[in-house]
Amino acid sequence: MRADRQQIDEALAAxxxxxxxxxxxxxxxxxxxxxxxxxxRPQSDVDLLAIVDCPMADEQRRDLLAALLRMxxxxxxxxxxxxxxxxxxxxxxxxxxxxxxxxxxxIYGEWxxxxxxxxxxxxxxxxxxxxxxxxxARREAVxxxxxxxxxxxxxxxxxxxxxxxxxxxxxxxxxxxxxxxxVLLTLARMWRTSATGDFIxxxxxxxxxxxQMPDEEADMLIYAREAYLGKVKDDWQxxxxxxxxxxxxxxxxxxELL
Numbered sequence: 419m420r421a422d423r424q425q426i427d428e429a430l431a432a433x434x435x436x437x438x439x440x441x442x443x444x445x446x447x448x449x450x451x452x453x454x455x456x457x458x459r460p461q462s463d464v465d466l467l468a469i470v471d472c473p474m475a476d477e478q479r480r481d482l483l484a485a486l487l488r489m490x491x492x493x494x495x496x497x498x499x500x501x502x503x504x505x506x507x508x509x510x511x512x513x514x515x516x517x518x519x520x521x522x523x524x525i526y527g528e529w530x531x532x533x534x535x536x537x538x539x540x541x542x543x544x545x546x547x548x549x550x551x552x553x554x555a556r557r558e559a560v561x562x563x564x565x566x567x568x569x570x571x572x573x574x575x576x577x578x579x580x581x582x583x584x585x586x587x588x589x590x591x592x593x594x595x596x597x598x599x600x601v602l603l604t605l606a607r608m609w610r611t612s613a614t615g616d617f618i619x620x621x622x623x624x625x626x627x628x629x630q631m632p633d634e635e636a637d638m639l640i641y642a643r644e645a646y647l648g649k650v651k652d653d654w655q656x657x658x659x660x661x662x663x664x665x666x667x668x669x670x671x672x673x674e675l676l
Contacts (some may be wrong), residue, residue, distance in 0.1 A: 425453055425501055428464050428489070432503055433562045435485045436468055439478050445469040445510060446564025448571075450555040455619050463527075466562075467506045469570050474523055479539055486526045487535070493528040502528040506551060513552060516572050519582060520548035531630040548580035549574065554617045558650050576615060583608050583676040591669050598654040598661050602642040605668035621646055631667060638664040 419589045433447045451465030464627045466511055474482075491500035507524035521544040526534075534540070553574045559567035587608070607623035610616070620624070624643035628636040645652040 425462075425464055425492055426502055428503065429453070429466060429562060432464065432466055432486070432489060432505065436466075436482065436507075437504075437533065438480050439485070440468075440470055440474065443470045443472045443474075444563065444623075445471055446567075446570055447562045448555060448559035448564075448567050449562055450559040450567075451504075452619065452664055454558050454560050455617075463502045463504045465484055466503065466505045467551065467559060467571075468505065469513075469564070470507060470523065471510045473509060473542075474507065475538070479524060479541075482524065483526065483534055483540055486530070490526070490528060490531075504528075506548070506576065508548075508552070510570065513570075513572050516549070516552070516574065516578075517544075518543045518549060518578055519546040519585065522548045544584035546585040549578060550586065553579050557617060563637070579615075580612065580676055583672065587672060587676070588668065591665060594662065594665050598644045598657070599645050599652055602639055602647060602661065602664060602668065605665060606639060608672045609668055609675070612672055627668065627671075631657060631664075634660060635667045636663040639668075643668075 423526065431448050436447055437444050446469045448467045449465065450467055452462040453465065486503055486505060489500065490503035493502050495501060504527040505525070506522050509521070509523045512521045512523070521542055523542050524540045525543060526540055531537070551557075552571055556567055556571040556573065558570070561567060564570070590601060590604055590608070603620035603624055606627040607618065607620055609627050610618060610623040621643045624639050624646075628643075629638045631639065638657065641657070643649045
């Protein structure tokens with residue numbers, strides 16, 4: 419595990435909070451993402467995935483949401499502040515023989531904070547990105563509570579992973595404005611996964627992709643990588659045209675393989 423001490427402490431505290439709210443229904447909590455893939459960065463989230471064996475009641479949803487709003491740091495995270503928490507809860511019956519797209523029982527992330535603070539409640543949602551999270555987590559997740567990830571998380575067929583990327587591609591591309599760095603890096607990682615079948619960190623995917631791109635598009639992707647690593651200031655105001663060309667190039671490469 420590559421997580422720092424702060425991230426581990428936050429992950430364990432969140433795990434105890436989940437246990438206190440869903441109680442005996444909780445089967446497992448896993449830490450996944452950059453904390454365990456070797457890609458921990460200054461703005462990396464605490465990525466958690468929980469498995470329950472019965473649907474969450476509305477009261478449990480409200481209690482867990484209130485706790486996460488208190489515990490999770492806001493984005494962007496100042497140095498030394500708590501990290502942002504991203505939590506996905508899955509019902510065991512939904513993933514034992516997963517339908518497509520995968521259905522999550524509960525999702526919390528800082529991009530949803532405004533909605534939740536205005537009274538929204540995390541409700542079940544089916545989304546191709548849920549399928550991709552399950553596929554990646556099964557390969558790398560570390561148990562904080564419960565059995566090894568491979569005992570509960572499904573082994574998804576390659577064609578389902580490819581379909582999830584194909585279905586998620588339009589929404590990823592459409593969110594470019596205002597989320598330039600993350601979209602470019604996500605597209606690079608989708609290209610890598612669609613080409614090889616593996617999952618690697620965003621910065622590693624950017625390095626792999628840039629080596630196969632025209633110079634101008636490669637430079638823009640490398641800028642996104644360096645911003646992700648905290649080496650340059652993340653400023654896209656004067657880079658919109660080049661960013662759009664780079665995103666279009668990456669999307670085309672992904673589309674060709676899917």
